[in-house]
Amino acid sequence: MPGRTITAAWQSAKGARARSAASSNPTESRPATGAAHLPFNSGVRHEHKPCPGSGRVDRPGRRHGAAAAAAETPPAATVFEEDGSIAQSLSGAPGDPQAGRQTMEARGLGNCYACHLVEATPDIQFMGDIGPALHGAGSRWSAAQLRGIVADAKHTFPDSMMPSFYKSAGFLRPGEGYTAKPATEPLPPLLTAQQVEDVVSYLLSLK
Numbered sequence: 456m457p458g459r460t461i462t463a464a465w466q467s468a469k470g471a472r473a474r475s476a477a478s479s480n481p482t483e484s485r486p487a488t489g490a491a492h493l494p495f496n497s498g499v500r501h502e503h504k505p506c507p508g509s510g511r512v513d514r515p516g517r518r519h520g521a522a523a524a525a526a527e528t529p530p531a532a533t534v535f536e537e538d539g540s541i542a543q544s545l546s547g548a549p550g551d552p553q554a555g556r557q558t559m560e561a562r563g564l565g566n567c568y569a570c571h572l573v574e575a576t577p578d579i580q581f582m583g584d585i586g587p588a589l590h591g592a593g594s595r596w597s598a599a600q601l602r603g604i605v606a607d608a609k610h611t612f613p614d615s616m617m618p619s620f621y622k623s624a625g626f627l628r629p630g631e632g633y634t635a636k637p638a639t640e641p642l643p644p645l646l647t648a649q650q651v652e653d654v655v656s657y658l659l660s661l662k
């Protein structure tokens with residue numbers, strides 16, 4: 456299978472580079488300053504409040520809706536199986552592959568193409584090769600496995616440098632601005648539950 460070959464090649468050839476780049480990965484080391492994070496600078500740590508619409512700052516593409524929010528699993532309550540997969544839909548709703556493609560492309564959301572090549576979208580310029588090409592991902596992985604990889608790849612690939620897209624606490628970060636104090640948690644996840652489901656449904660279409 457071509458995808459396997461690419462993955463294996465990546466592991467041997469890119470391993471050292473990926474690991475050295477991990478320490479300076481800007482997406483994973485998220486600074487605590489910035490307008491989008493201000494509502495969380497309350498001094499309260501390790502407490503997750505999944506309250507849709509309660510004054511949290513909207514990120515682009517964030518979808519609110521009473522029906523969707525009702526069945527949503529917040530990041531802190533997400534259950535990973537032993538192999539790193541997540542069995543249940545995080546939003547309680549099916550994903551939209553076209554919305555998923557856009558979420559993957561958007562720099563402020565998935566920005567997946569910075570590290571991954573997708574043969575199905577040759578119109579996207581400057582695709583990266585830090586991670587394996589995603590062609591065939593829908594054949595290599597199940598929906599549950601892809602959901603786990605997108606939500607928090609470290610459960611599937613220990614020490615992965617891939618950002619954790621559905622995670623709100625437990626980041627290694629440099630601290631609060633220049634104050635040398637630890638940053639305040641939780642941070643909003645990089646993607647919403649529905650955006651993760653959308654991305655998973657697009658990945659499943661890459662056969």
Ligand code: HEC
Pocket residue numbers: 462473480559564565566567568569570571585586587588589591592595601604605608612614615616617618620654658
């Ligand atoms: C900073 C680079 C980076 C970004 C950004 C990134 N990934 Fe990854 N991804 C990786 C690496 C590296 C791997 C290989 C596994 C590992 O980490 O050891 C990987 C593995 C994967 C795999 C499994 C690959 C396979 O064998 O089929 C999938 C699927 C995947 N990523 C999807 C995504 C999606 C979707 C996004 C955006 C929402 C994304 N990645 C963003 C670096 C990245």
